[in-house]
Amino acid sequence: MSSGDPIRLREGGSSFLKKALESARSDVPNEDRAQALESKILPLLLPPIPPAPPPLGAGAAGAVKAGTAALGAKAGLGFAKVTMLAIAAAAVLAGAGVGAIVVSTSSSAPAAPSGIVSAPVVSSSPVVAPEPSLALVPLPQVSAAPSIAPKPIAKPSASVEEADPALEPALLRQAQDALRSNPSDALAKTQEHARKYPRGLLVQEREVIAIEALVKMGRKPEAEARAARFEKSFPGSTHARRIDALLAK
Amino acid sequence: MTTAAPAHDLPRPALDVGTVFRENLPFVFRALRRLGIAESDVDDVCQEVFVVVMRKLGEFEGRSQLRTWIYGICVRTASDYRKRAPRRREVITDEPPEGVVSHGPLDHATASQARDILDRILSRLDDDKRAVFVLYEIEELPMNEVAQALECPLQTAYSRLHAARKRVEELARELDPGGYAS
Incomplete structure (x- = not known):
């Protein structure tokens, strides 16, 4: 830190911020993830490509003849023979979109998983369908029919006005407190939260409370349907295990 | 050389x-x-x-x-x-929740849950403030490097950091009632 820099929040912030920033700081890929990324990305990287290729027009990537420049690139797991990746770089830079660049590799050495790449074919076709836009909006009352396929939470209207955000945690605290004695009231509070804070910071927590309330009220199919929607909307949520535990009761 | x-x-x-x-x-x-x-x-x-x-x-x-x-x-x-x-939307984490699961969702946050909340808070910042906050508070670059990375004057970087910290702390405080964010 330079002498004039302020004390970082990781040292001088609230306990929550310290914990959050510590956790954020440690969020680096583990060894397996790093290895997978290296195998995926490193073969695609070239030494500096001297002249920038001419800008690609929309949809032109597939038509561009970018002559192949086969070269040996020393990859972490071996030598990768990389063929024509400048076009991939150009297409990426042209804003083809995340996941829109396909580098098909037909390995000339299939036994080498380290990414011996030969004659990559670059396509501008999207490979990954855009993830549905998810936002934080009130969930409608779910039907008791458990066979309904879960759908992600829909996008809120841009015109939605939220209530005072400072009161958001208090409302959910009331909902949580009501769980013990009056789950119906707890559920009503979560519905109130959904109306007032469609983009709230605590939407996931609201959903967990609502699911627990439904379980306690004996409305398990609704709880399961809501849990399925939660899973679809918040994959990898830190609350997933708790929801599983609630549904297992 | x-x-x-x-x-x-x-x-x-x-x-x-x-x-x-x-x-x-x-x-x-x-x-x-x-x-x-x-x-x-x-x-x-x-x-x-x-x-x-x-x-x-x-x-x-x-x-x-x-x-x-x-x-x-x-x-x-x-x-x-x-x-x-x-x-x-930002998928928060692949990690399983830490610790016991007997807490309600508004009880003390685990480390990964705290990071999850931090991500949501960061999503409320505009791009300029978010970038300064991330580079200084998480990546822990000195401010002169933050300014270089963002190609802005040092004083501008300081102003953005000040505003970003103020907003982040406000949002974190809002989460504090009941000890959730404590």
């Missing part, structure tokens, strides 16, 4: 692709996540960053540290990503 030689005059080993990749991957990954890249997209955006890095490495003039220069690329790539997918 002399120690004062600009980076583009350095011999080839200094620009070794594998070394640049391995040394910088961890912080590129981490910075991208906090800059709003969804877990499901972070691999692709990492690739995008390194493609740009390798493509422009020859233009790197050595006026800043390589790390600082790469952070700048991360910030711009993440900004482009968010413009392409402005509504794409």
Whole structure:
């Protein structure tokens, strides 16, 4: 830190911020993830490509003849023979979109998983369908029919006005407190939260409370349907295990 | 070679692709996540960053540290990503929750839950403030490097940091009642 820099929040912030920033700081890929990324990305990287290729027009990537420049690139797991990746770089830079660049590799050495790449074919076709836009909006009352396929939470209207955000945690605290004695009231509070804070910071927590309330009220199919929607909307949520535990009761 | 030689005059080993990749991957990954890249997209955006890095490495003039220069690329790539997918929500983590599960969701946050909340708070900041906050508070760059990475005057970087911290602390305080954020 330079002498004039302020004390970082990781040292001088609230306990929550310290914990959050510590956790954020440690969020680096583990060894397996790093290895997978290296195998995926490193073969695609070239030494500096001297002249920038001419800008690609929309949809032109597939038509561009970018002559192949086969070269040996020393990859972490071996030598990768990389063929024509400048076009991939150009297409990426042209804003083809995340996941829109396909580098098909037909390995000339299939036994080498380290990414011996030969004659990559670059396509501008999207490979990954855009993830549905998810936002934080009130969930409608779910039907008791458990066979309904879960759908992600829909996008809120841009015109939605939220209530005072400072009161958001208090409302959910009331909902949580009501769980013990009056789950119906707890559920009503979560519905109130959904109306007032469609983009709230605590939407996931609201959903967990609502699911627990439904379980306690004996409305398990609704709880399961809501849990399925939660899973679809918040994959990898830190609350997933708790929801599983609630549904297992 | 002399120690004062600009980076583009350095011999080839200094620009070794594998070394640049391995040394910088961890912080590129981490910075991208906090800059709003969804877990499901972070691999692709990492690739995008390194493609740009390798493509422009020859233009790197050595006026800043390589790390600082790469952070700048991360910030711009993440900004482009968010413009392409402005509504794409951030997947918070792949990690299982820590500790026991008997707490209610508003009880004390685990470390990964705290990071989850932090991500939601960061998503409320505008791009400029978010970038300064991430580079200073999480990546722990000194402010002069933050300003270099963002190509803005140092005083501007300080102003953005001040505003970002104020907003983050406000939002964190709002989460505090009942001890959730304590």
